[in-house]
Amino acid sequence: MALQEELDVQGNWLFRYRSLLPLIVLFVGIGAQCLAVHTSGVLFTIVFPYWEVYEYLCLTISLVGTFVRVYTVGHTPAGTSGRNTVGQVADSLNTTGIYSVVRHPLYLGNFLMWLGIALLTCNISFITGFVFVYWIYYERIMYAEEQFLRRKFGSLYMDWSAQTPAFIPRIGRFRPSSLPFSWK
Numbered sequence: 001m002a003l004q005e006e007l008d009v010q011g012n013w014l015f016r017y018r019s020l021l022p023l024i025v026l027f028v029g030i031g032a033q034c035l036a037v038h039t040s041g042v043l044f045t046i047v048f049p050y051w052e053v054y055e056y057l058c059l060t061i062s063l064v065g066t067f068v069r070v071y072t073v074g075h076t077p078a079g080t081s082g083r084n085t086v087g088q089v090a091d092s093l094n095t096t097g098i099y100s101v102v103r104h105p106l107y108l109g110n111f112l113m114w115l116g117i118a119l120l121t122c123n124i125s126f127i128t129g130f131v132f133v134y135w136i137y138y139e140r141i142m143y144a145e146e147q148f149l150r151r152k153f154g155s156l157y158m159d160w161s162a163q164t165p166a167f168i169p170r171i172g173r174f175r176p177s178s179l180p181f182s183w184k
Contacts, residue, residue, distance in 0.1 A: 007144070015141045058119045060116070067109075069113070071098055071105075075179050075182075094179075095164075097179070103167075104138075104145075
């Protein structure tokens with residue numbers, strides 16, 4: 001199987017089971033936290049005098065991630081892949097609101113939410129491992145999603161994706177959402 005097809009298959013499989021990884025990371029993180037407290041890792045030693053400020057920093061990072069997710073979901077049209085686990089779905093291509101600055105805002109929000117928690121371990125090895133595993137895991141899911149959107153929307157998707165970064169937002173390109181916010 002060619003690498004493109006392999007990445008697509010892996011991405012679709014990971015998309016289907018994407019709610020399981022955070023649980024695995026959580027349990028590994030709890031172990032890393034216990035290890036950091038008992039061994040007083042380098043980061044913990046540096047952070048300890050400023051622990052309360054550091055906790056607020058971690059909380060802020062996680063809350064920014066939560067905000068990104070709430071904003072994204074609140075402005076997402078019906079008929080998209082948000083909650084289903086069977087496969088990719090998209091009745092329309094959303095290119096306004098947060099999708100005007102980043103192609104994968106939900107995964108960016110997830111990353112920030114979990115990064116804040118991972119930073120609390122003060123374990124540099126765990127934090128580095130978390131970032132690496134997150135990147136590999138979601139890279140494949142993003143690849144599969146983009147392949148689906150490319151096949152479904154063709155040049156409309158290609159034009160939008162050529163101007164919109166995949167993961168690191170380009171804030172200057174923001175265009176207000178064409179959909180009103182919905183708490184549903």
